[in-house]
Amino acid sequence: MSGFDIFAIVLVLLVIVTLVAGVKTVPQGYDWTIERFGKYTQTLSPGLNLIVPYFDRVGRKINMMEQVIDIPEQEVITKDNATVTVDGVAFFQVFDAAKASYEVSNLQQAIIVLTMTNIRSVMGSMDLDQVLSHRDEINERLLRVVDAAVSPWGLKVNRIEIKDIVPPADLVEAMGRQMKAERVKRADILQAEGQRQSEILRAEGAKQGQILQAEGRREAAFRDAEARERSAEAEAKATQMVSEAIAKGDVAALNYFIADKYIKAFGQLADSPNQKVIMLPVEAMSMLGSLAGIGEIAKATFGDGAAFAAGAARRGSVPTTGSAPPAVPPRQG
Amino acid sequence: MTDMFVSLGTWNWLIFGFILMALEVLAPGVFLFWLGLAALLVGLISFAIAMSWQLQLVMFAVFAAAAVPVWRRLARPTPDASASPFLNKRSEALLGREFTLEKPIIDGSGTMRIGDTVWRVAGPDTPAGTRVKVVQVDGANLTVAAA
Numbered sequence: 001m002s003g004f005d006i007f008a009i010v011l012v013l014l015v016i017v018t019l020v021a022g023v024k025t026v027p028q029g030y031d032w033t034i035e036r037f038g039k040y041t042q043t044l045s046p047g048l049n050l051i052v053p054y055f056d057r058v059g060r061k062i063n064m065m066e067q068v069i070d071i072p073e074q075e076v077i078t079k080d081n082a083t084v085t086v087d088g089v090a091f092f093q094v095f096d097a098a099k100a101s102y103e104v105s106n107l108q109q110a111i112i113v114l115t116m117t118n119i120r121s122v123m124g125s126m127d128l129d130q131v132l133s134h135r136d137e138i139n140e141r142l143l144r145v146v147d148a149a150v151s152p153w154g155l156k157v158n159r160i161e162i163k164d165i166v167p168p169a170d171l172v173e174a175m176g177r178q179m180k181a182e183r184v185k186r187a188d189i190l191q192a193e194g195q196r197q198s199e200i201l202r203a204e205g206a207k208q209g210q211i212l213q214a215e216g217r218r219e220a221a222f223r224d225a226e227a228r229e230r231s232a233e234a235e236a237k238a239t240q241m242v243s244e245a246i247a248k249g250d251v252a253a254l255n256y257f258i259a260d261k262y263i264k265a266f267g268q269l270a271d272s273p274n275q276k277v278i279m280l281p282v283e284a285m286s287m288l289g290s291l292a293g294i295g296e297i298a299k300a301t302f303g304d305g306a307a308f309a310a311g312a313a314r315r316g317s318v319p320t321t322g323s324a325p326p327a328v329p330p331r332q333g
Numbered sequence: 334m335t336d337m338f339v340s341l342g343t344w345n346w347l348i349f350g351f352i353l354m355a356l357e358v359l360a361p362g363v364f365l366f367w368l369g370l371a372a373l374l375v376g377l378i379s380f381a382i383a384m385s386w387q388l389q390l391v392m393f394a395v396f397a398a399a400a401v402p403v404w405r406r407l408a409r410p411t412p413d414a415s416a417s418p419f420l421n422k423r424s425e426a427l428l429g430r431e432f433t434l435e436k437p438i439i440d441g442s443g444t445m446r447i448g449d450t451v452w453r454v455a456g457p458d459t460p461a462g463t464r465v466k467v468v469q470v471d472g473a474n475l476t477v478a479a480a
Binding site: 002004005007008009011012014015016018019020022023028029046050064065093095096099143144147148151154155156157158159 | 364367368386387388390391393394397398400401405420421423424444449450451452453472473474
């Protein structure tokens with residue numbers, strides 16, 4: 001084989017190797033750094049790229065997509081000396097491939113350690129209750145601190161989330177008991193309050209009832225009195241009217257009224273089923289007899305209308321023949 | 334074996350060229366396509382002009398090397414055509430958009446809440462509550478100016 005033969009073969013191999021070394025296809029989502037004699041010169045973005053073979057070399061292939069890393073479990077002592085176990089996740093994205101490649105060594109480890117120490121300092125400044133209830137605030141504070149810290153590395157931390165906060169088992173148990181006691185307390189207070197309220201209401205009802213009853217009695221008494229007054233008034237008026245009638249000389253009419261009432265009363269007395277024997281005082285009979293005498297006196301006194309009075313007296317005497325006169329005239333009203 | 338290559342003569346180049354092009358499809362790297370093209374070219378020329386195989390090899394090497402500047406010229410008209418130009422470029426997507434500052438910018442730097450996260454911003458000292466516009470991005474650092 002001649003020298004030219006070998007030269008031609010080697011030339012072809014050289015060209016192929018050179019092309020392979022010079023043409024770079026960077027996939028989407030990655031940035032490649034280029035080093036010239038070991039020194040960073042440029043960053044290749046996704047797509048087809050040409051570099052100078054033999055001088056340039058691909059340094060690091062940096063993932064430019066948002067990545068998630070687990071923040072491992074660690075024990076954190078809160079401000080009130082409770083030991084809680086905490087883990088989380090961090091989301092970050094590389095914005096500057098060169099800085100991410102050369103400003104920091106072992107990028108992920110750096111982020112993890114940075115986040116862990118900051119979790120400790122943020123949660124260590126809070127009470128256990130705060131730690132458990134202010135997760136958003138913790139995330140926010142962590143994000144601000146860690147994001148500022150990773151800034152020189154060409155990254156941005158988009159999110160840090162505390163996943164689990166686990167207090168020790170005995171503390172959890174105590175918290176459960178505390179919550180239960182609190183609820184029981186609330187229930188007891190509510191029950192007592194209800195009882196108090198109901199008793200007050202009941203007493204008020206009784207009070208109101210008594211007041212109303214007393215008022216009713218008062219009202220009834222007033223009305224009774226009024227009724228008595230009215231009846232007295234009516235009697236007085238009746239008496240007045242009778243006496244006026246007498247004054248007008250109609251004595252026989254008076255006799256008639258008395259006799260009429262008497263007979264009615266007597267009739268009622270006779271109708272009574274268990275009263276068949278009626279005892280009448282002698283004086284009653286004589287008083288009845290005297291009525292005629294009163295009529296005569298009135299006639300003699302007033303004179304006027306004597307004929308009518310006599311007639312009336314005669315008519316008035318009719319009931320006296322069959323029955324006894326009443327002891328007292330029946331009350332009116 | 335060698336006898337076979339020799340007996341095929343010029344056809345070797347065409348076969349070689351097509352094999353390279355097929356390989357390009359299987360393992361994309363673009364340069365294999367240009368090597369294949371160079372091989373086809375060498376084959377066509379050696380059909381017309383009789384050449385020694387060594388010369389053919391040198392020609393192939395020259396064509397392959399020449400393919401790079403040719404390809405660069407052809408590729409230039411559509412440098413970065415992409416359906417979503419802001420893929421993986423979250424900060425560039427914010428360029429020109431307006432936001433309200435939650436915290437003031439003091440001594441030229443501060444933070445600004447955009448969406449679900451907090452961005453570092455730089456710009457003239459501005460009190461909180463001012464509307465600002467993203468005028469420049471550099472990685473994850475945004476430069477803002479009063480809108």
